[in-house]
Amino acid sequence: MLLGPPGAGKGTQAQIIAGRLGVPAISTGDIFRANVSGETELGRQAKVYMDAGDLVPDEITVAMVKDRLAEPDAKAGFLLDGFPRTIAQAEQLRESLQELGHGLDSVLELVVDEDELVRRLSGRRMLVDGEWVQREDDKPETVRHRLGVYREQTAPLSGFYDSQGLLTRIHAIGTVDEVTERAMNALGQGGSAATRQSDGPTGQQSAG
Numbered sequence: 001m002l003l004g005p006p007g008a009g010k011g012t013q014a015q016i017i018a019g020r021l022g023v024p025a026i027s028t029g030d031i032f033r034a035n036v037s038g039e040t041e042l043g044r045q046a047k048v049y050m051d052a053g054d055l056v057p058d059e060i061t062v063a064m065v066k067d068r069l070a071e072p073d074a075k076a077g078f079l080l081d082g083f084p085r086t087i088a089q090a091e092q093l094r095e096s097l098q099e100l101g102h103g104l105d106s107v108l109e110l111v112v113d114e115d116e117l118v119r120r121l122s123g124r125r126m127l128v129d130g131e132w133v134q135r136e137d138d139k140p141e142t143v144r145h146r147l148g149v150y151r152e153q154t155a156p157l158s159g160f161y162d163s164q165g166l167l168t169r170i171h172a173i174g175t176v177d178e179v180t181e182r183a184m185n186a187l188g189q190g191g192s193a194a195t196r197q198s199d200g201p202t203g204q205q206s207a208g
């Protein structure tokens with residue numbers, strides 16, 4: 001699981017790390033955005049909260065994640081990005097995983113200071129139909145609200161998982177590659193593909 005405030009780079013890292021581990025990255029933000037674009041009932045319900053920078057209610061979010069985790073590609077493992085975001089979601093996740101016979105292996109918290117987050121989010125643009133657009137919820141006033149929501153509702157998850165011995169904090173500053181390497185090391189999967197090949201028999205190769 002990747003934990004961290006908006007703008008910490010969870011989405012980017014989730015794609016890369018999940019690719020390296022050969023598991024799907026499950027991003028609740030991406031699933032909500034796909035539903036908003038597809039104008040589904042779920043998207044219609046979620047949009048109001050998303051545009052305001054608020055969390056979508058737990059009942060809606062948890063049911064959606066439960067369905068996603070029951071899909072065949074998640075059987076052999078998955079990387080969660082942006083879920084859970086409240087202690088209640090984390091508790092429901094624990095139950096769902098128990099039912100599915102899974103457990104959490106590791107929680108990586110991406111740590112970035114708040115000034116840097118505001119700078120990153122305000123400058124962020126997404127390519128949609130060949131045009132660079134700003135996400136509605138990346139507008140400056142919404143960004144500040146989202147960071148407040150994170151501090152109040154999501155940050156307590158850091159202690160929640162730390163007390164279970166699952167948490168590793170990673171400095172998410174520097175290049176994308178540097179952050180990925182820190183994350184892979186924390187997962188005991190360190191060493192880029194190039195490094196692994198040149199390591200030879202005496203190299204530091206990670207197990208698994």
Ligand code: AMP
Nearest residue numbers: 028029049050054055056061082083085
């Ligand atoms: P993200 O792309 O992860 O920043 O998510 C964008 C928005 O989707 C958030 O600001 C929330 O409105 C909503 N969202 C994503 N994940 C969750 C979640 N686990 N619980 C509630 N709302 C969520």
